[in-house]
Amino acid sequence: MFQLKNVTRRFGNRLAVDSVNIDIPQSQMVGIIGRSGAGKSTLLRMINRLADPSSGSIHFGDVEVSALRGQALRDWQRNCAMIFQQFNLVPRLDVLTNVMLGRLNHRPTALSLLNIFSRDERLMAIAALERLGIEQTAMQPAGTLSGGQQQRVAIARALMQNPKMVLADEPIASLDPLNAKIVMDALRDINEREGITVITNLHTLDTARQYCERIIGMAAGKVVFDGTPAQLTAAAVHEIYGSDKDGAGIDESMTSTSINVANLPTGELAPQSASLKPLTLAGI
Template sequence: MLELQGVTKRFGDTVAVDNVSLACRRGEMVGIIGRSGAGKSTLLRMINRLSEPDAGKILWESREVSRLRGDDLRRWRRRCAMIFQQFNLCPRLDVVTNVLVGVVAERPLGPTLFKIFPAADRARAVLELDALDMAHAALQRAGTLSGGQQQRVAIARAMLQDPDVVLADEPVASLDPVNAEVVMEALQRICHERNVPVLVNLHSLEIARTYCTRVIAMAKGAVVFDGPPQGLTPAVLERVYGRRAGRTLEPLPAVEAA
């Protein structure tokens, strides 16, 4: 289980994340919503330790990862995969080599500088691409792919790390609706098939309601809602987005008791 206990982050006089506490279980798909500047990205960056919390604790399976240093910290960053809005692929390299970048830190420096990877790593990279319906493009240059295809390659690269936790920071913000659907379905599949918690920051409320079993809403750095999508009432959304936001909310189908 991933746990945050009273996590706070300040930038000068600005409180970016304000005393956030939450827990995410394996196999849980969690959407994090809120206006720009609400603290969503900072929250994910602290979990991955790309940003340091000023207060509070971050734990994975009861181990305090917010205190890790050196090799232990590097191992955590590999086990806590981060997927960004910007794909960060090398356009001149082929797709499979871009995926193999996910294991560079675990391999001898010399061979990887010349793009020489063990056959087992290459086989795993192709399998990760195949799981995302991208194996056919393994030898194409990454720069020839569409945005949605590049994001799937970035996801395959993250999955090659065999992560315990998957964090996705606005992974579909720059994609058209069709490619956004493909990417969100891929993240949903990873969550369920690999039994890992997936936390995904989203600007689109409808995408969060469609693909996530749980939604966390943030406003001014604080969590103002944490629950199933059906609980996102107009009153909650007005608190998150502004006084008019709740007026356009379409009701979700009622969930029948088992």
């Protein structure tokens, strides 16, 4: 069980996150929605300990995450993989090396500084890329890839951490609908196949409804909704997002990223095989 207990984060006099209490069982896929500035990203950053709570506590099982320091904190950040909207890859390094960087907290510092990776680590990285349908990009500089490909590389890097939890901060905000679907399919596959808890911030209601078994709505730093997609009624959406400048309710179609997969040309979608293809180190 993952728990946030009265978690608050202040920036000066401003409350970014206000007394949040959440319990998340292992293996849930949770979507967090809300307006910009609602506190979604700050909440994820506190879970990963990229930011510290001003008050309250964060727990994973018997471990108080918010109290961790030193190696114990680095171990938590290894177990709690973070995927960012901006991808956070090293553009000049090839894709394979970017993926293998997910092993940094699993290996001696000297090997990391010398950029020395084992055959097993290379095989793991290739397997992760194959799973996401982009193994053909392994030797390309990461900066030459499209946004959708780069986000899949970031997910492959997260898989290399062997995490217990994956946090995704607006992972599809800068992607077109097709690549958004591929990325969300990948996150759902990780959740279902490995049983890994996935918590993702989303800016589109249709995506949250389609992919997440639980949706948490935030407004002004507070949790104002916590339920299933079926419970996300028009009234709940109004409480989360409020009204537009003319006082009208939010039209969900304005944030829709839905695509009709049946109408896509053949070959548009990357293969999403349930099993990995044979691996090879040829040419690496």
